[in-house]
Amino acid sequence: MGDPTAGRPLRADARRNRDRLLAEARAAFAEQGVETSLEQIAGRAGVGIGTLYRHFPTRESLLEALLRERFDALAGTAWDLRGHDRARDALFRWAREFVASSMTYRGLAGSLMATLHDETSALYASCHAMREAGAELLARAQDSGEVRPDVTWPEVLGALFGVACACERMPEEAGVRADRLLTMLFDGLGTR
Known part of the structure; x- marks a missing residue:
């Protein structure tokens, strides 16, 4: 569904409320x-729940607004990494950035996984370019012989979500745990 206010200018007070x-x-x-609770978010922002729903009719549309920038950054990073000498290292x-981004909000990894197959989801549309860019990195690593050819992008993406979910449940030293799990995963992806 997306942000109903997208594409049209907001009054100054509406912009402040949205921000x-x-x-x-x-x-x-x-x-x-x-x-x-969305009511809690509205209260913290000093507005009524109706104002929140005017800007973001669903929880998903609120998440989409927050995550669009992250997804665009991940897609941009993937495109930048296409020129990296070692395709496996680029992937x-x-x-690492994908997992770190997925762990930003507790429960986000599971939420994102649920949207991957729902083409009507607002989050599905906003993360499509990011997923395609990551898939291209995998294809490059496979073409270079650095990653096993029998691995599919949905399998890799599912494993990355798994790492994010596992680390999100163990918040102490989550970054160190994520790096260790990603290293094990990538060791298994190698062609040896």
């Missing part, structure tokens, strides 16, 4: 996870 809602949602999702670097 406050996004800031408070970002903070609440980071603190309490993506299932945080690994992108995978």
